[in-house]
Amino acid sequence: MxxxxxxxxxGLVTASILSxxxxxxxxxxxxxxxxxxxxxxxxxxxxxxAYLVHQSTGSVLLAALGAAVAGGxxxxxxxxxxxxxxxxxxxxxxxxLIATLGISFVIQNVLVIIFGAANVAYxxxxxxxxxxxxxxxxxxxxxxxxxxxxxxxxxxxxxxxxKFGKALRAxxxxxxxxxxxxxxxxxxxxxxWFLAGLVAGYxxxxxxxxxxxxTPFFGFSFFLITLTAAVAGGLGKPFSTLAGSIxxxxxxxxxxxxxxxxxxxxxxxxxxxxxxxxxPRGLFTNARRTVFE
Amino acid sequence: MIQYFVxxxxxxxxxxxxxxxxxxxxxxxxDFDLSYYGYVALGAYMTLxxxxxxxxxxxxxxxxxxxxxxxxxxxxxxxxALLGLIIGLIALRHLRxxxxxxxxxxxxxxxxxxxxxxxxxxxxxxxxxxLYNPMGAALGxxxxxxxxxxxxxxxxxxxxVFIFMARVSGSRFGLALRTLREDESAAAAFxxxxxxxxxxxxxxxxxxxxxAGGLFAAYLxxxxxxxxxxxxxxxLYSAVLVGGRxxxxxxxxxVAIMIVFIQESxxxxxxxxxxxxxxxAAREIVIGAVLVLFIRxxxxxxxxxxxxxxxxxxxxxxxxxxxxxxxxSGTLDRPALPPLLATEVxxxxxxxxxxxxxxxxVSTSLPAIxxxxxxxxxxxxxxxxxxxxxxxxxxxxxGLIGPNGAGKSTAIDLISGFKLPDAGTIVFEDAxxxxxxxxxxxxxxxxxxxxxxxxxxxxxxxxxxxxxxxxPKREALWRGMVGPGRVQxxxxxxxxxLARAILAELALDKVSNERAGNLSGGQKRLVExxxxxxxxxxxxxxxxxxxxxxxxxxERMAVAIEGFIAAGTSVIIVxxxxxxxxxxxxxxxxxxxxxVIAAGPFESLRSNQSVIDAYLGExxx
Numbered sequence: 079m080x081x082x083x084x085x086x087x088x089g090l091v092t093a094s095i096l097s098x099x100x101x102x103x104x105x106x107x108x109x110x111x112x113x114x115x116x117x118x119x120x121x122x123x124x125x126x127x128a129y130l131v132h133q134s135t136g137s138v139l140l141a142a143l144g145a146a147v148a149g150g151x152x153x154x155x156x157x158x159x160x161x162x163x164x165x166x167x168x169x170x171x172x173x174x175l176i177a178t179l180g181i182s183f184v185i186q187n188v189l190v191i192i193f194g195a196a197n198v199a200y201x202x203x204x205x206x207x208x209x210x211x212x213x214x215x216x217x218x219x220x221x222x223x224x225x226x227x228x229x230x231x232x233x234x235x236x237x238x239x240x241k242f243g244k245a246l247r248a249x250x251x252x253x254x255x256x257x258x259x260x261x262x263x264x265x266x267x268x269x270x271w272f273l274a275g276l277v278a279g280y281x282x283x284x285x286x287x288x289x290x291x292x293t294p295f296f297g298f299s300f301f302l303i304t305l306t307a308a309v310a311g312g313l314g315k316p317f318s319t320l321a322g323s324i325x326x327x328x329x330x331x332x333x334x335x336x337x338x339x340x341x342x343x344x345x346x347x348x349x350x351x352x353x354x355x356x357x358p359r360g361l362f363t364n365a366r367r368t369v370f371e
Numbered sequence: 372m373i374q375y376f377v378x379x380x381x382x383x384x385x386x387x388x389x390x391x392x393x394x395x396x397x398x399x400x401x402d403f404d405l406s407y408y409g410y411v412a413l414g415a416y417m418t419l420x421x422x423x424x425x426x427x428x429x430x431x432x433x434x435x436x437x438x439x440x441x442x443x444x445x446x447x448x449x450x451x452a453l454l455g456l457i458i459g460l461i462a463l464r465h466l467r468x469x470x471x472x473x474x475x476x477x478x479x480x481x482x483x484x485x486x487x488x489x490x491x492x493x494x495x496x497x498x499x500x501x502l503y504n505p506m507g508a509a510l511g512x513x514x515x516x517x518x519x520x521x522x523x524x525x526x527x528x529x530x531x532v533f534i535f536m537a538r539v540s541g542s543r544f545g546l547a548l549r550t551l552r553e554d555e556s557a558a559a560a561f562x563x564x565x566x567x568x569x570x571x572x573x574x575x576x577x578x579x580x581x582x583a584g585g586l587f588a589a590y591l592x593x594x595x596x597x598x599x600x601x602x603x604x605x606x607l608y609s610a611v612l613v614g615g616r617x618x619x620x621x622x623x624x625x626v627a628i629m630i631v632f633i634q635e636s637x638x639x640x641x642x643x644x645x646x647x648x649x650x651x652a653a654r655e656i657v658i659g660a661v662l663v664l665f666i667r668x669x670x671x672x673x674x675x676x677x678x679x680x681x682x683x684x685x686x687x688x689x690x691x692x693x694x695x696x697x698x699x700s701g702t703l704d705r706p707a708l709p710p711l712l713a714t715e716v717x718x719x720x721x722x723x724x725x726x727x728x729x730x731x732x733v734s735t736s737l738p739a740i741x742x743x744x745x746x747x748x749x750x751x752x753x754x755x756x757x758x759x760x761x762x763x764x765x766x767x768x769x770g771l772i773g774p775n776g777a778g779k780s781t782a783i784d785l786i787s788g789f790k791l792p793d794a795g796t797i798v799f800e801d802a803x804x805x806x807x808x809x810x811x812x813x814x815x816x817x818x819x820x821x822x823x824x825x826x827x828x829x830x831x832x833x834x835x836x837x838x839x840x841x842x843p844k845r846e847a848l849w850r851g852m853v854g855p856g857r858v859q860x861x862x863x864x865x866x867x868x869l870a871r872a873i874l875a876e877l878a879l880d881k882v883s884n885e886r887a888g889n890l891s892g893g894q895k896r897l898v899e900x901x902x903x904x905x906x907x908x909x910x911x912x913x914x915x916x917x918x919x920x921x922x923x924x925x926e927r928m929a930v931a932i933e934g935f936i937a938a939g940t941s942v943i944i945v946x947x948x949x950x951x952x953x954x955x956x957x958x959x960x961x962x963x964x965x966x967v968i969a970a971g972p973f974e975s976l977r978s979n980q981s982v983i984d985a986y987l988g989e990x991x992x
Contacts, residue, residue, distance in 0.1 A: 191646075
């Protein structure tokens with residue numbers, strides 16, 4: 079029982095990193111209907127930015143901020159230079175998806191040229207594990223958990239209560255209709271990508287913090303889990319995605335702990351395949367039936 | 372130097388086969404399949420375990436046979452085809468677009484982890500090796516002459532695959548795949564079983580990948596998970612995209628540029644001292660950037676997919692006839708076609724009263740072609756169709772009207788199988804059809820159109836019309852392989868003439884070689900009418916055919932609808948344009964809030980209070 083709770087505790091840490099990444103991904107999808115396969119690179123940039131800022135200033139807080147800003151900037155640049163243009167030019171969403179795969183490779187390899195392909199060790203003193211209720215967490219893990227909950231709460235408030243959030247939901251539901259009611263859909267989409275980039279950049283920082291090392295390809299492998307969580311929950315629906323992330327995050331930790339860490343991702347995909355087959359639009363949505371509906 | 376060219380050409384031939392396989396799945400069938408490289412890898416692994424003999428410990432792997440290489444190649448193809456069948460059966464059933472891509476990504480990842488982690492399968496990360504110069508010993512080739520032989524062998528297989536694909540490309544099967552890529556709903560509406568067709572294409576592509584994998588294994592003499600990175604799949608996709616998706620010559624050009632030139636030629640460039648990673652990284656940057664730029668600026672690729680150009684109609688167009696001029700005095704200014712299904716038309720349907728003038732009273736003795744009883748469909752808490760019951764008489768035009776949100780479109784979706792009813796029965800020509808998939812209903816002779824025209828944009832108008840007729844014999848894969856002449860394999864002379872005649876009747880003959888996507892909205896409507904004429908169903912359901920159509924074209928449509936009846940096709944027409952309904956329909960059904968509130972001749976509805984309340988009131992007031 080004790081061991082189960084411990085694993086659950088680690089699972090919650092994984093889940094909190096995962097939910098930030100997945101919610102950001104789902105927001106990008108919601109306003110443009112483009113699944114951004116270069117989303118992982120936003121996390122990677124966040125990790126590198128945090129590392130560089132941390133090296134030069136020695137401040138963890140500034141490092142976190144640097145990660146978020148770098149992530150936000152990258153997401154905004156991606157949106158302005160590629161996604162928005164493609165969407166406006168009538169390039170289909172599937173074609174744009176393929177383009178994002180190209181972007182992902184460009185960014186990874188630019189990073190390889192600048193920083194080399196080798197692992198960058200990012201060691202932050204984790205501190206001694208403390209007993210919190212039934213769980214065992216280090217101070218860094220507590221930070222990760224608390225910051226993730228806080229960011230999720232802020233996102234919740236933004237999406238649910240602000241005027242921007244209302245516009246975001248309108249664009250997500252029907253971009254054309256939102257436009258004819260006077261919403262500047264392009265601006266809302268750009269702002270949403272920036273916001274998602276901030277969150278994803280920060281997720282890259284806490285992921286690097288908890289893993290301890292990273293490479294130019296580190297975001298991409300985490301992106302595969304992100305994708306699983308977002309789709310299993312419900313793509314384009316922030317709160318469904320959040321629920322999916324928590325389940326997938328905890329499931330991953332249990333697979334890693336009880337079966338084998340190397341099968342983690344394969345297992346996640348197996349779950350996803352099952353979920354998609356039963357409920358093609360995600361677990362926490364209410365759509366079903368034939369390919370035409 | 373010469374060895375270098377031999378080696379690059381061999382690789383080019385092998386990657387060419389891979390790209391041709393991917394082109395079937397992505398270029399023709401239109402599925403962005405991320406597990407494709409998994410089929411190549413499986414083919415390579417299977418070739419190795421079928422040829423290299425028993426493992427020597429500590430190595431372990433399955434089978435370990437010593438079969439001849441050619442048999443192993445066949446085994447590789449079959450195993451990849453089988454895996455493709457399994458993954459396709461799961462992923463193609465309900466999933467499209469991004470969901471399909473994600474599941475295939477997951478599938479290939481599971482496969483990758485299995486190959487790398489589960490040692491007893493293919494010896495884990497060590498991988499397999501030991502396939503040296505297959506067939507070389509038997510042919511008495513030495514170390515120096517073997518590469519030339521293997522180049523020849525790879526080229527031979529490549530050319531065979533190319534010829535095969537060229538045949539598929541021009542076949543009716545190839546055209547049917549493209550209808551899926553262009554518009555799946557329309558493909559199903561005209562009788563194509565999209566699941567089965569997509570599955571066939573998927574397995575064909577996977578087998579091709581397996582074959583290429585078998586050659587690749589012999590070329591490398593080994594295979595392990597490090598030969599299997601995501602970049603391989605991306606390079607293949609970029610090759611197909613750059614060359615020209617769907618055009619097999621383009622695909623080969625793409626392989627020459629992206630793989631032979633960029634990927635492989637730079638492999639032997641002198642490295643930058645101290646920075647060994649720069650050249651490979653720069654290469655991948657180029658590949659990624661080319662992918663993005665081509666999608667934006669030249670999505671059709673360097674050699675766009677070519678379409679069949681029909682020469683014949685040019686000679687027969689009468690000079691001075693404007694393609695869009697209204698027909699004189701409501702009739703066609705050229706000889707009308709004989710009823711297309713004259714021999715099959717039941718006698719009573721040939722006796723046709725004039726439409727607009729003295730309207731016939733709907734006789735209850737007329738047999739019904741469609742009987743809908745108690746149809747029910749809800750979305751969440753909203754009952755879109757709520758106990759809808761009606762009949763449509765055979766050989767007549769039935770108008771289905773009602774205010775927006777009355778449930779007309781949902782009812783059509785339910786009748787045509789595009790949505791599943793929660794309850795109720797639908798009887799078409801004495802057969803219960805509720806719950807059948809769209810293609811089955813279409814094959815029974817009930818075809819529907821859509822509110823927005825759903826042409827197959829990249830196919831020509833003529834091809835759109837020909838492909839409206841589902842021809843199971845001609846659409847079989849093997850049928851594209853045999854017989855003289857491309858056109859003869861894909862269609863018949865009679866069919867081609869019929870399509871030309873229909874296009875001429877609808878004054879579309881001048882645009883018959885135009886891609887349907889380039890037509891105006893009104894012309895696209897007429898193409899839908901031409902497709903219905905070609906398919907010649909027992910019943911057609913027209914969903915708001917007048918939407919966005921000018922009155923002149925409307926007149927031609929009215930004539931075309933009379934033509935349907937003359938050809939033995941009963942008509943149900945959903946329309947908001949009531950004068951048009953009054954002009955063409957002998958029988959009118961009024962829906963409101965998901966149910967039928969009145970039915971009868973148009974005049975009888977004018978005095979029906981509930982109809983006036985629900986709908987007509989706002990028009991006639």
